[in-house]
Amino acid sequence: MFATxxxxxxxxxxxxxxxxxxxxxxxxxxxxxxxxxxxxxxxxGSARMLATQLLERSWxxxxxxxxxxxxxxFEQLQVQVVxxxxxxxxxxxxxxxxxxxxxxxx
Amino acid sequence: xxxxxxxxxxEPRSGVVVITAFVALLMASHWTPMxxxxxxxxxxxxxxxxxxxxxxxxxxxxxxxxxxIALEPARMEDHVYLFAVWLVALAVSLHQDTEExxxxxxxxxxxxxxxxxFTAAVGWKLAFNDFASGTALWLFMLVDYRFNPLATAxxxxxADMARDRLALTxxxxxxxxxxxxxxxxxxxxxxxxxxxxxxxxxxxxxxSYLASDSSRLAALRLPSIVLFAVLxxxxxxxxxxxxxxxxxxxxxxxxxxxxxxxxxALVLMSATRALVINL
Numbered sequence: 001m002f003a004t005x006x007x008x009x010x011x012x013x014x015x016x017x018x019x020x021x022x023x024x025x026x027x028x029x030x031x032x033x034x035x036x037x038x039x040x041x042x043x044x045g046s047a048r049m050l051a052t053q054l055l056e057r058s059w060x061x062x063x064x065x066x067x068x069x070x071x072x073x074f075e076q077l078q079v080q081v082v083x084x085x086x087x088x089x090x091x092x093x094x095x096x097x098x099x100x101x102x103x104x105x106x
Numbered sequence: 107x108x109x110x111x112x113x114x115x116x117e118p119r120s121g122v123v124v125i126t127a128f129v130a131l132l133m134a135s136h137w138t139p140m141x142x143x144x145x146x147x148x149x150x151x152x153x154x155x156x157x158x159x160x161x162x163x164x165x166x167x168x169x170x171x172x173x174x175i176a177l178e179p180a181r182m183e184d185h186v187y188l189f190a191v192w193l194v195a196l197a198v199s200l201h202q203d204t205e206e207x208x209x210x211x212x213x214x215x216x217x218x219x220x221x222x223x224f225t226a227a228v229g230w231k232l233a234f235n236d237f238a239s240g241t242a243l244w245l246f247m248l249v250d251y252r253f254n255p256l257a258t259a260x261x262x263x264x265a266d267m268a269r270d271r272l273a274l275t276x277x278x279x280x281x282x283x284x285x286x287x288x289x290x291x292x293x294x295x296x297x298x299x300x301x302x303x304x305x306x307x308x309x310x311x312x313x314s315y316l317a318s319d320s321s322r323l324a325a326l327r328l329p330s331i332v333l334f335a336v337l338x339x340x341x342x343x344x345x346x347x348x349x350x351x352x353x354x355x356x357x358x359x360x361x362x363x364x365x366x367x368x369x370x371a372l373v374l375m376s377a378t379r380a381l382v383i384n385l
Contacts, residue, residue: 003227003230003231003233003234003236003237003242004234004236004237004242005236005241005242005245009246009249009250010245010249010278012278012279014279033180036180037180040180041180082278082280084245084277084278086235086236086239086241086242086245088239088241089239089240089241089244089286089287089288090284090285090286090287091241091245091274091277091284091285091286091287092277092283092284093277093278093280093283
């Protein structure tokens with residue numbers, strides 16, 4: 001059994017595109033293995049790899065969320081991996097990895 | 107032919123090899139290509155049992171598993187590393203010429219592997235207060251539905267769990283600053299007791315397996331590992347790890363026939379729980 005509150009199952013990957021209100025991207029199922037790897041080993045390198053693959057896709061934006069589809073491409077994405085830390089029985093959020101990746105100039 | 111094969115299983119060398127080949131097949135659930143070498147070794151054990159106990163076979167299988175770990179580390183869990191080390195230990199033990207010398211060596215290797223593994227597990231948990239305080243266990247009950255029966259048993263209500271899950275989602279999204287896990291004192295007491303009890307059992311396993319065979323503590327080996335498996339795998343079943351632990355425990359017990367029930371008991375219990383969860 002795991003020893004700490006910060007494990008893969010308690011971490012989250014948050015991918016956002018910059019806008020007036022940041023757009024949150026739904027990570028597609030085809031990238032679930034990459035997402036799992038980022039959760040298990042949350043480094044800037046693994047987060048950057050996921051961000052790069054997200055940047056290669058186009059997105060359908062609805063409000064402040066986006067799903068993969070024939071729509072817009074983003075010029076820049078931020079991927080954060082957040083986890084937990086505990087003090088006694090109080091849990092706090094901690095940022096484990098945080099990268100901003102720009103699209104390759106075409 | 108079947109009688110001969112079953113009789114051969116009673117010999118430590120053949121028995122340990124066959125049970126380890128079966129564990130290898132279960133471990134292939136982490137990366138399915140590894141099912142092929144496991145199936146080949148099982149086929150050898152059935153059709154050419156003399157070849158199956160060749161140390162070359164086990165060095166080769168160990169090399170394949172270390173390669174698999176290097177190639178696909180994200181697919182591997184901690185017990186796969188333990189399994190790979192056990193394959194090396196088994197290959198080393200198969201260098202012994204006689205059955206007696208083999209089981210002496212293999213039993214020592216299995217005993218030390220279990221002892222060191224559980225010592226590391228206890229040390230790791232003690233190094234962080236999250237576990238002994240019950241906070242980690244509480245959180246697992248929130249994020250992993252397999253812990254639902256345990257959550258109910260310690261007195262956490264569905265309403266409490268739903269409230270805390272929502273608060274956890276908000277915390278991770280960054281819309282709240284902190285989450286205090288709160289419950290009546292008798293629930294807190296039960297959660298902490300379960301966490302501490304788990305630590306104590308793991309401690310007993312570590313100490314009893316690291317103690318010498320002549321120590322009184324050695325009598326606690328099988329009971330403690332069975333209790334650990336019952337408590338752990340009846341909640342979160344990890345069939346491959348249950349099978350590996352049972353194989354190591356049987357080898358450490360020198361492949362005595364009176365200990366054989368441990369393997370089917372542990373594997374069936376964790377497999378049944380896995381089936382119930384997936385239904």
